[in-house]
Amino acid sequence: MTLNSKGLLNKPFILISLLMLVSFSVIGQKITVTGNITAEDDGSALPGVNIVEKGTTNGTVTDIVGNYIISVDPDAVLVLSFLGYATLEVPVDGKVLIDIQLEVDVSDHWPIINIGYGNISYNELTYGISRLTSSNYNQGYIYEPTELWQGKVAGLSIYKRGDNPHEESVMRIRGLTTFDEEAAPLIVIDGVPMATLHNLDPQDIESINVLKDGSATAIYGMRGSQGVIIITTKQAIYGRKISVSANSEVAASVISKKQPVMTASEHIAAGANDLGSSTDWQDEITRTGISTGHHVTISGASESSSFRASTHIRQVEGILLNSGFNQINTRVNLRHRAIDDRLRFDFNIAVTNRKSNFSFPDAFRFANVFSPSAPITFPSGDYYQPILFDNFNPVAILKQNVNLGRRRNTNFGAKIDFDILDGLTATVSVAQQFESNFNGKYYSRNSLYEGYNRGGLAQRYTDDQSFTLGESYLTYYKHFIDLTLNVVAGYSYQEDRFESFGAELGDFPSDELGYNAIGYSADILTGEEYLIDISSTTSPINTIKGIFLRTTLSLDDIATFNVSLRRDQSNKLGENKQSGLFPSAGINLNLLHYLKSLNLSLLNMRLGYGVTGSIPSQYGLANQRFDYSFQNGGTVRMAHDANPDLKWEQKKELNLGIDVNAGPFIATLDLYQRTTSDIINLVRIDPNDFSTGERYDNIGGLKSRGMELMLSYYLGNSNNITWQPSIVLSTSRTLLDGFDVDQEVRGTPGIAGSGNSQLIRIAKGEKIGEIWGPVFDGVDANGYAIFRDTNGDGQLLIDNGTALDPNTDFTSLGNGIPSWELGWSNQIRYRNWELNMFFRGAFGHSLVNRARLGFEPLDLGAVNSYNRVVTDKAVDGLTSSQFSSLYVEKADFLQLDNISLSYSLPLKTSSWMKSLKVNMTVQNAFTITSYTGNNPEPILVSGLSSATFSVSKDVLTPGIDHVSNYAPSRTFMFSLSLGL
Incomplete structure (x- = not known):
């Protein structure tokens, strides 16, 4: 690791980190308190109870059998909170063993919420945030973390078409905020922004906090516009003896709904030739996918050190033949505290290795359209395959060709917290993550789907991605008689890089070596460059440097005020517009302070406003781009012009929220309105001024508004039966507010016979996602569709070229x-x-x-x-x-x-x-x-x-x-x- 301006330990990072850690002071003698937490009604152990030393951020949680251990001052007060139970304050009074019973009462629970670079009590939130713990997750055989939360958080949309084990879900918070197809919420794992979910097994996730509004995400600056998901993994617990947990699962998956198509007899009756068989192609390409998971966790601790290590072995079979993966993931957490708990170390490392068989999902398309009376093979054993346009034997696609891959992820993170003075804590964290991918495809010399016309076709692709993060910040916490002040100020530096290589060649003497025979391609001998496809990419070192400040002021039982400011700089943007400023402000009013007659335990109103940013997922958009062609001895042309004024996308958001707790009833309502401007898009420009006639510019805009509602109720009786229903409901509307043209049509069907x-x-000014076309109005004598004259002008304009004509008969067909x-x-x-x-x-x-x-x-x-x-x-x-x-x-x-x-x-x-x-x-x-x-x-x-x-x-x-x-x-x- 080198000490240069582009490395992890650049000069500002060194300076701030050293200033934070130079001071040491003596603290008073602490005592270690242990005990067990149980439920008052039935005496059952309560795992996961939150225990905090009052007036500090020092805290812990109970283990699986309700035990806890915490080091505190002899005269400290312990504050216990747990969902469904009344919050309790217990004086220590010098005791080292305190067993506690909690009273059932869902009306009063204020868990501590991670808001990024710090925590805050639930009843003091000024933001729009949703929190989920492991007790609220979706159930089942879940190997992708996002499936744990699907449908559980109002405003968080997660969708995945089908159940391809290799396809990731599309995830959005409060709808569309950019035109970037790769945009997704910022993932923060154990304090590390831009962490990858590829290296996280769902069984290691303790809780998530979803930061939805601009005032909550502004602290993340240029990365906050798509929302933030803060993930906390399961940690070791101080003072707990060595324990082992293990679980195994087995799952069987079957196709839940087929595409409705003709059977062989129906197809023949409709006029098709009888090819002598009856084949259900959807049955032939699918299977009962058997998946297993084996998980082992070992944890243990002394009074000053703790560890947790978990290993997860998964074998996943998709319902499509040959699709699935084998994966092993290991995660280790080490924690240590010293100098009477004033110095705390936290270290995490995780490694994942996955071997995949991607198979060919395109087989589903051909299973729907291939003749059901066709056999799978001829009597000779060769696959049945007529010569038809875009129609191939789906079983042959899967069994003649190969599509394999490997992925390796490694990441580590280390954090040091040091209490410089009472209430003043310095934090320094570093993290790195690496991902490498390999994919190899081979299409057989006999495969009409792809490969036959090339004498076999081989493809190899590799890429490597790396990410480095360094952050340091100070936290000041002070509790006065009726006032609490919390200030966080810090510096953040991150860099990432990507490089890839791919090659595609054909014409092989046999299929024996598959994609490993790429060096023996006859394409190399013929020298026909148009048959050889070689690509190589590398990115510059992309950096984001930021400084941030957040101040929270709480007036006991009255109000909480929150303001933050972040300044970021990114070299992905134009050289004239690389810096951005992102402010936010919020207030939480305790309405019960003024309406004490109401029989409620919580009635808060939140109001927040924040500005966040977004930078493109691609690199080099602000620069000139060039294309190279092998034709005519090799030519180079500029693909698009540079834009030195390309800036970050900006989102301004106003959020109004109300939180209500009334006995067993909990409700949260959020209303929001936001405007996104300066969205980056490739636009057409005057070729007289710019040689290519196009460049990337800040030309787009979106306007959104929406509502999110969460309702929960706790029902219990003396017969030990409890029922807790909860509902999350959300609605939103997004309008196009800016674009380089007033309107356009796009999105082709991509299937044979559909034309253009x-x-x-x-x-502009209309809702995103409008399906646009003519209205069907019957069938004529020749079997052609009749369309409606929707505007009643006596002429019918229903060709695609007239879709935007002022007199068109196209209309909105849905969204x-x-x-x-x-x-x-x-x-x-x-x-x-x-x-x-x-x-x-x-x-x-x-x-x-x-x-x-x-x-x-x-x-x-x-x-x-x-x-x-x-x-x-x-x-x-x-x-x-x-x-x-x-x-x-x-x-x-x-x-x-x-x-x-x-x-x-x-x-x-x-x-x-x-x-x-x-x-x-x-x-x-x-x-x-x-x-x-x-x-x-x-x-x-x-x-x-x-x-x-x-x-x-x-x-x-x-x-x-x-x-x-x-x-x-x-x-x-x-x-x-x-x-x-």
């Missing part, structure tokens, strides 16, 4: 973005039994059913070549395919996302086992919807790629349902958990 139709219209999203949780307990049911729904969105558009009309000329989609929306006599309202369907749905039943075996206190739990779960149990496709979930980003065509991703064209989507599955899981 563009399905989505965007226009691809849901108006409402719902999550409904039900947690029912009876003695040692627990039943969880979670329903999830989205309403108000439509989908373009492209399978119907391309393959539903009964065209006698094409029925031999392609199978037909069969739905109750088909129109008799229609033989031609043209996009219209006929193929736009309302896709509202309500789904029982998971239902889980578990039983904890009662064990004697002297048993060598501390806990034993069995669990059974069904995921995607059923879905209620009128949509005729196989998946009604919203499509927030349109676009797909395959071996035969490519469509770029586009966040401005939601709602277009692909024919190649990986099918959804239903999963049955059994798990066994053991604690020692």
